[in-house]
Amino acid sequence: MLKVQSLRKVYDGHGRQVEALRDITFSVNPGEFVCVVGPSGCGKTTLLRLLGGLIAPTSGTVMVEGRPVSGPPDGLAIVFQEYGRSLMPWLRVRENVELPLKAKRVPRAERAALVHESLAAVGLADAATAYPWQLSGGMQQRVAIARAIAFQPRVLLMDEPFAAVDAQTRADLEDLVRSVWQRFGMTMLFVTHDIDESVYLAERVVILSSSPTIVLEDLAIDLPAQRDQLETRSSARFVELRHHVYEQVQKAKNRSAVTPVV
Amino acid sequence: MKAVITGLRRVVALVGLPIVLLLVWWFASADSHTAAMPPLKRILKVFPDTWFGERLTDDVLPSLIRLTEGYCAALVIGIVAGVAIGSSRTVRAFVEPVLEFLRAIPPPALVPILFLIAGIGDTTKILVIIAGCVWPILLNTVEGVRGVDPVLVDTCLTYRVSGLLRLRTFVLRSASPQIMTGARQALSVGIILMVISELKASTDGLGYTFEQFQTRFQYPQMWSGVLVLGLIGVVLSLLFRFVESRVLAWHRGQRAAERTSL
Numbered sequence: 057m058l059k060v061q062s063l064r065k066v067y068d069g070h071g072r073q074v075e076a077l078r079d080i081t082f083s084v085n086p087g088e089f090v091c092v093v094g095p096s097g098c099g100k101t102t103l104l105r106l107l108g109g110l111i112a113p114t115s116g117t118v119m120v121e122g123r124p125v126s127g128p129p130d131g132l133a134i135v136f137q138e139y140g141r142s143l144m145p146w147l148r149v150r151e152n153v154e155l156p157l158k159a160k161r162v163p164r165a166e167r168a169a170l171v172h173e174s175l176a177a178v179g180l181a182d183a184a185t186a187y188p189w190q191l192s193g194g195m196q197q198r199v200a201i202a203r204a205i206a207f208q209p210r211v212l213l214m215d216e217p218f219a220a221v222d223a224q225t226r227a228d229l230e231d232l233v234r235s236v237w238q239r240f241g242m243t244m245l246f247v248t249h250d251i252d253e254s255v256y257l258a259e260r261v262v263i264l265s266s267s268p269t270i271v272l273e274d275l276a277i278d279l280p281a282q283r284d285q286l287e288t289r290s291s292a293r294f295v296e297l298r299h300h301v302y303e304q305v306q307k308a309k310n311r312s313a314v315t316p317v318v
Numbered sequence: 319m320k321a322v323i324t325g326l327r328r329v330v331a332l333v334g335l336p337i338v339l340l341l342v343w344w345f346a347s348a349d350s351h352t353a354a355m356p357p358l359k360r361i362l363k364v365f366p367d368t369w370f371g372e373r374l375t376d377d378v379l380p381s382l383i384r385l386t387e388g389y390c391a392a393l394v395i396g397i398v399a400g401v402a403i404g405s406s407r408t409v410r411a412f413v414e415p416v417l418e419f420l421r422a423i424p425p426p427a428l429v430p431i432l433f434l435i436a437g438i439g440d441t442t443k444i445l446v447i448i449a450g451c452v453w454p455i456l457l458n459t460v461e462g463v464r465g466v467d468p469v470l471v472d473t474c475l476t477y478r479v480s481g482l483l484r485l486r487t488f489v490l491r492s493a494s495p496q497i498m499t500g501a502r503q504a505l506s507v508g509i510i511l512m513v514i515s516e517l518k519a520s521t522d523g524l525g526y527t528f529e530q531f532q533t534r535f536q537y538p539q540m541w542s543g544v545l546v547l548g549l550i551g552v553v554l555s556l557l558f559r560f561v562e563s564r565v566l567a568w569h570r571g572q573r574a575a576e577r578t579s580l
Binding site for chain 2: 105108109110127128132133134136138141142144145146147155156158159160187189190203207
């Protein structure tokens with residue numbers, strides 16, 4: 057469904073080259089929920105922008121549904137980290153969710169139904185006529201998720217979507233994302249720096265090193281499909297997996313401290 | 319009771335200073351024997367006869383029509399060109415030097431040249447108004463369009479919002495606060511140029527009337543014209559504020575929400 061092959065991205069700025077990604081290879085199967093986790097500054101957002109076709113790689117390829125990505129691919133939606141800035145403040149919640157459907161030329165009645173259904177799915181049916189800035193941060197990110205759902209993507213990318221919300225809201229949103237995924241069955245790629253979050257959410261975790269970035273490990277998460285903030289997080293297996301991922305990320309940080317940058 | 323007091327306060331805030339200034343004018347000019355500075359009493363006495371007759375339809379109205387035509391044309395030209403220039407770095411680099419050159423020419427200086435090219439009719443007067451009004455609108459639109467949020471740019475790319483839909487729901491709305499700032503500046507420029515364009519080789523209009531009063535030594539009438547101009551300015555500014563409060567309701571709300579969350 058989503059295939060990343062020897063992906064490399066070097067930023068060229070003012071005569072100084074910054075290698076954001078060195079060599080990234082992994083793939084995501086249809087309907088799978090994969091988390092990409094890595095230390096801060098390891099190029100997670102760069103990776104996501106490459107997958108979304110918003111920037112071009114220096115070398116290597118991204119394939120979505122078997123086709124190489126050269127621009128935003130069909131049927132792919134992104135939930136951005138900066139929820140406050142990815143919604144249009146001059147449009148009401150309903151209009152924000154509806155906009156991509158208008159662009160897709162979905163007929164009016166169908167648009168209304170999709171908007172209603174997706175807002176209901178994120179628990180915001182009552183906020184349809186509010187403006188985004190009248191809502192809390194967590195609610196704004198729900199709107200962004202509703203917009204992505206209404207778009208009916210086959211692949212949904214999420215870029216640290218809960219980095220800026222409080223812990224309580226974050227737990228609610230994590231469960232929301234799981235339920236959305238289970239209900240709509242899209243392929244999910246969720247980027248985060250939060251190790252707990254990655255293990256809690258995913259079926260598989262791709263661990264990135266710090267910059268220059270490579271894939272350290274591709275780890276299957278063999279937790280039961282029904283996850284629960286209390287039960288899952290206190291289960292022995294969760295603690296084990298979390299421990300393992302944590303160690304890998306720590307190792308990555310230390311290693312990069314002694315490896316000279318080429 | 320409280321509502322009555324706040325209502326009263328607003329009325330005082332609105333008309334308080336004008337009344338004080340008129341009183342000062344009234345008493346300071348009461349004993350004036352200088353022909354060019356007649357007492358306010360005489361100015362007000364000639365006011366109704368001077369303005370509430372044919373002059374309203376034969377001079378005030380043509381002036382206002384030319385102002386409206388010139389201003390609206392400047393809005394269209396300024397916004398269209400501003401969007402084109404603001405959207406493309408190449409176009410910007412290409413036209414910027416020319417813009418600086420053109421902007422430096424004071425529109426009244428164009429009057430004699432335009433007389434030669436466009437004749438002494440309405441066209442010249444409207445062109446002068448356009449030549450002055452277009453700059454604040456154009457330059458502010460360019461800034462507004464340049465300042466669009468990169469996250470929203472990515473959002474539009476991802477959700478395939480493009481073409482006219484993108485222009486209408488994203489670019490113009492996002493730039494609307496700056497466009498309104500330019501439009502407001504252009505309005506005062508327009509009123510000035512409306513009068514100036516009528517001072518020479520004219521057969522009607524407010525500027526023409528001023529010129530007539532001055533050459534015929536009708537100083538009270540001339541001063542009453544100053545009051546008329548001031549009143550036109552006040553009415554247009556109130557109209558503008560009404561439109562702005564509609565167009566930028568979201569902007570005001572968003573800024574208020576940001577202030578309270580800080």
